[in-house]
Amino acid sequence: MRRFRLFNLALACALLINFPAARAQEAQQTNAANARPAAATATSAALPAASLEAANAITAARLSEHLHFIASDAMGGRDTPSKGLDDTAKFLADNLAKLKIKPAGDDGTYFQKIELVSFKVDPVKSSFRLPDRAFKFGEDFLVGAGRSASASGALVYAGHGYVVKSKNINAYNGLDVRDKVVIVAAGVLPQGVTRADLKGKAGEGDWEDAESYARKNGAKGLIRVPRNFERIWRFGRFMSERDNYQVARFTPAGGGMGELLVVLPSAALLDMLFAGEKRAGSDILKGIMAGEAGESFNLGAGKRVDIAVSVAAKKALTQNVVGVLEGGDAKLKQEYVAIGAHYDHVGVGTAVNNDSIYNGADDDGSGTVGVLAIAEALARGARPKRSVLFVWHCAEEKGLWGSEYFTKFPTVPLKQIVAQLNMDMIGRSKQEDDTKAANSNLSGPNEIHVIGSKMMSTELGALSERVNRAYLNLKLNYKYDDPADPNRFFFRSDHYNYAQRGIPIIFYFDGVHEDYHRPSDTPDKIDYQKMEKITRTVFLTASEIANAPTRPRVDKQLPQELSGQ
Numbered sequence: 001m002r003r004f005r006l007f008n009l010a011l012a013c014a015l016l017i018n019f020p021a022a023r024a025q026e027a028q029q030t031n032a033a034n035a036r037p038a039a040a041t042a043t044s045a046a047l048p049a050a051s052l053e054a055a056n057a058i059t060a061a062r063l064s065e066h067l068h069f070i071a072s073d074a075m076g077g078r079d080t081p082s083k084g085l086d087d088t089a090k091f092l093a094d095n096l097a098k099l100k101i102k103p104a105g106d107d108g109t110y111f112q113k114i115e116l117v118s119f120k121v122d123p124v125k126s127s128f129r130l131p132d133r134a135f136k137f138g139e140d141f142l143v144g145a146g147r148s149a150s151a152s153g154a155l156v157y158a159g160h161g162y163v164v165k166s167k168n169i170n171a172y173n174g175l176d177v178r179d180k181v182v183i184v185a186a187g188v189l190p191q192g193v194t195r196a197d198l199k200g201k202a203g204e205g206d207w208e209d210a211e212s213y214a215r216k217n218g219a220k221g222l223i224r225v226p227r228n229f230e231r232i233w234r235f236g237r238f239m240s241e242r243d244n245y246q247v248a249r250f251t252p253a254g255g256g257m258g259e260l261l262v263v264l265p266s267a268a269l270l271d272m273l274f275a276g277e278k279r280a281g282s283d284i285l286k287g288i289m290a291g292e293a294g295e296s297f298n299l300g301a302g303k304r305v306d307i308a309v310s311v312a313a314k315k316a317l318t319q320n321v322v323g324v325l326e327g328g329d330a331k332l333k334q335e336y337v338a339i340g341a342h343y344d345h346v347g348v349g350t351a352v353n354n355d356s357i358y359n360g361a362d363d364d365g366s367g368t369v370g371v372l373a374i375a376e377a378l379a380r381g382a383r384p385k386r387s388v389l390f391v392w393h394c395a396e397e398k399g400l401w402g403s404e405y406f407t408k409f410p411t412v413p414l415k416q417i418v419a420q421l422n423m424d425m426i427g428r429s430k431q432e433d434d435t436k437a438a439n440s441n442l443s444g445p446n447e448i449h450v451i452g453s454k455m456m457s458t459e460l461g462a463l464s465e466r467v468n469r470a471y472l473n474l475k476l477n478y479k480y481d482d483p484a485d486p487n488r489f490f491f492r493s494d495h496y497n498y499a500q501r502g503i504p505i506i507f508y509f510d511g512v513h514e515d516y517h518r519p520s521d522t523p524d525k526i527d528y529q530k531m532e533k534i535t536r537t538v539f540l541t542a543s544e545i546a547n548a549p550t551r552p553r554v555d556k557q558l559p560q561e562l563s564g565q
């Protein structure tokens, strides 16, 4: 389960941070209408004896054995990309080969390779100069750049930097930005303008922001002074020192950064830029941090800056792990029931109690070994009519990249995937005497949160309930089964990418707990009996879908505003 993110964790966004992202978020939360009809009438039918026998072969002991391996310290928290993640991928592939499950990645392998790219500024080859002084990258300035770039020119200060035609607001009255470098506040709206006034995209309708204005009017670069200056600096510097991988195939040339060079100045650099001007740099900064950008003006004509930024692209490879168990029915084997989990976690990070390895036993080691246990049960039991597709996604924690990649570049036809069952965190349970607030939404030993099962297909929702009633009769908790839920769990794991492409999904999730995204999410804290119950139930649900005469009918579309985050 990925963290709730308000903006993209890229240095670029730290520098370019602006209102639209927050606005989109707000709009989504208010628009998300919850229109779920009541559950379909239940039908009760016994499950086939062979399926039950295969389900009962899924054991807590086996799940524990596998989880203790992939969530061990040796796997280093399975960051994307990392050796620990590659080792886990190999472990999964070796197991699939033993089970004689067919490879369904690239070129007859179990791996769907994904190229990653990280754009990093070379501090030595990057510079910011005033005629009589040079400044250092990382200390005096940071940049948002996806490619090497340079900018030279005289300076203008553009205040808040907005043009809002309907309100007769123009930060550039009397200024010519052509061939200049523009210094501008970021995150400060003109007086009398609210976020609600800025509809649509900058530069396309009634309003422009500094970036679109500068680009259209021939400015050479932008020096942004953010309102939350200190936080952005800390974050920007932290991000500039590490690799910030993106999926190469999702990344436009230049890292999606636009053509304009954008610089974040230090307070000391601002002082030098405004030395001898009508306002001091410290005064400008103080005003912006208080939400007051002040008037625009030209800086002294003789004052020029020369900025040069050298960006190196670093590449890495990672992979989804993909296998297919071919169905037994000549016709139905063309269709697939997809079962997935994410096998990555967040790697090594800030130490807590001297432990810096984020083992990710529950998140999502539990789902990872659950999918493997289902593969074992299916490979050993009676062959289902439809084929079963197993996908272990990478980089879920980075923003669902593995599932986005698989659904954009699928290795089986997407239209033939009849449903996707996603297990992300299925191993923890709340004990009766647990009164900790952090565990208040954790499901109990005989309970699991179920999300999305009825959102697109009434039939799928009904099948899920029928299987559960006929077997362990676990408590299926639908508390989060609502795209408008403030936790937004529906958007926060891999099934979302399948749902967005019209595939009905079921998401199984135990709930957030005290060890969520902490080094203490370790295999000894897992309730293996619960994991066994959930995994068996998901196995039976998948088997019933795989053997049903018809695929689950999609009778409801995701509300439009939800299909596209």
Ligand SMILES: [Zn+2]
Pocket: 001, 002, 003, 363, 397, 517
């Ligand atoms: Zn997570």
